[in-house]
Amino acid sequence: MDFFNCISLSKAQSLIESRLPVTATLIEEVLLPEALGRVVAVDIAAGEDLPPFSRSTVDGYAVLSRDTFGAGEGAPVMLDIIGEVFMGQAAGFSVRPGQAVIMPTGGMLPAGADAVVMLEHTERSDTETLLVLKPVAPGENVIAKGEDIRVGNIVMTSGTKLTPADIGALAACGIAKVKVRAQLKAGIISTGDEVVDITETPVGGQVRDINTYTLAAMLTEAGCKVTRYGVVKDKFEDLLATVGKAASENQLVLVSGGSSVGARDHTVQVIEELGRQDIVFHGLAVKPGKPTIFGMVGSVPVFGLPGHPVAAMTICQTLVLPVVYRLQGRGPNRVNCxxxxxxxxxxxxxxxxxxxxxxxxxxxxxxxxxxxxxxxxxxxxxxxxxxxxxxxxxxxxxxxxxxxxxxxxxxxx
Structure with a gap:
């Protein structure tokens, strides 16, 4: 094919999508505390109602809401206090018309009651008599059994990247282990005779290796397990061996630099050699990032990214991360904020x-x-x-x- 024949970004995205497997990661089961940031592999259904009982959201009194209709500070409703609910205990009685029960926040609503009057909207004339100063509607100040999550409902769908809130929801449902996708293995290679490691002091026309670290950070943040293969000089045989090793050990490979058309830019030839002419495209009608390469080495996608840091990060954000999401089982159409x-x-x-x-x-x-x-x-x-x-x-x-x-x-x- 003709290299550096720049194609549109949308065409590049379509070509990449057409060559990728549905997913490249296996399924493993981890303990819930280890699941943060991992991608759910199978739908997770609730095994019980959440909450498992109707409960109060305020300190107050459980009542029949119809008993409070018309209540006001000038004409309070009088109810008999028949008992108290304690945290962690079931109510051993039912509320009938004209009765009220003392309730703590989170306490189990006794049978018969359908609302809770806030403590601030009541007065006590004596230990057994309650004065209700404001009416409540059915269900007011109450979370009903199963109102949060119902038994059998899907709590987390496959492809969800678990957040702290998700971990909390799973904990509430008593789910101690989660089936997740194994971390996607990604290899990163930096190229160039002028590139040295960050631990070295550049001399002459040398520059420190930025892209290995920025790209690795972006992929790690996206949930990948990243291996850095260091800096490879502009020698075809060395790059061929390193890319071949990376492709055999990972499910995604990024090569930074060497993607242009100069005499020392070997990435295209390396992918051709390893992938048997399997270059999908070389060149994008996009700025920055024109000399981007995409090819396949077997079933492993390989990107040749520009050497300039901004261009490399831009293409990683635009083209590489959607590939990561797809291979993680998160789908190709994930949208960032x-x-x-x-x-x-x-x-x-x-x-x-x-x-x-x-x-x-x-x-x-x-x-x-x-x-x-x-x-x-x-x-x-x-x-x-x-x-x-x-x-x-x-x-x-x-x-x-x-x-x-x-x-x-x-x-x-």
Missing amino acids: RIPARLTRNCASAPGRDDVLRVKLNWQGGEYLAEPVLGKSGLISVMTQADGVVRVPADSSGLYAGDIVTVEVIREA
Whole structure:
């Protein structure tokens, strides 16, 4: 095929999607405390109602709501106090018309009662008589049995990445073990005669290896188990051996640098050699990230990313992470947090290519303002200042100050 024949971002996404397996990870069972951030492998159904009994949400008195209709401070309703419910114990009596029971927050609602009057809306004329100063509706200040989760309902669907709240819901249902996807194994290789490890002091035209660390951090944050294969010099045989090793040990491989068309850019030839001509595309009509490569080595997707840090991170965010989600069983269409914001300045774009604009978000006047963070693709500070990205489509010649744009958030507050 003709390399560096730039294709659109949407076409690249379709080509990648067509070549991926449904999922690349096995299923394993872990204890609930170890499940945070893991991806649920099978639907999880509730084995019991939650809560398992109707309970009060306030300190007060369990009553029949109809007994309180018309109650007011000038004309309180009088009820007989017949007992008290204690935390962790079942009520050993039923509430009948004209009666009330002392209730703690979280206490089990006695039979017959359908509401709880807040303590603040009552008075006691004596130890056995309650004065209700405000009416309650049926179900008020009560969580009914099964109102949160009903037995048999799906608590977590397959493909869910578990959050602290999800862990709490599973704990409430008594689910101590969870079947999750094994962590996706990803290998990262950095290339270039000029690239040295961060522990070394660059001399002459050398630069420290940034991409290995940024890309590994992005994939680790996405739930991958990352292996770094270090820096490989611009020698075909060395890169061939390292990519081959990485492809045999992982389910996804990223090669940073060596994706352009120079004499020392060997990534295309390496994927051809290992994948038997299986280059899917080389070149994107997108800025930054034009020299991106995608190919398959057997069933392992391999990306050749630009060497410039901003370009490498942008393509990782745009193309690689959706692959990670797909291989984790999270589906290809997962959407990151997106918010509307007002652009603060004009931003030109060349028609025929997708531009990825980095922006800093500021809250002002009741809305988010998106301030473009401008800089060349070799400047890592451009990414450290950005809170999100705005995608400028290929059929646009740019955006104008004041436009409402959709910002894909890449940094948590």
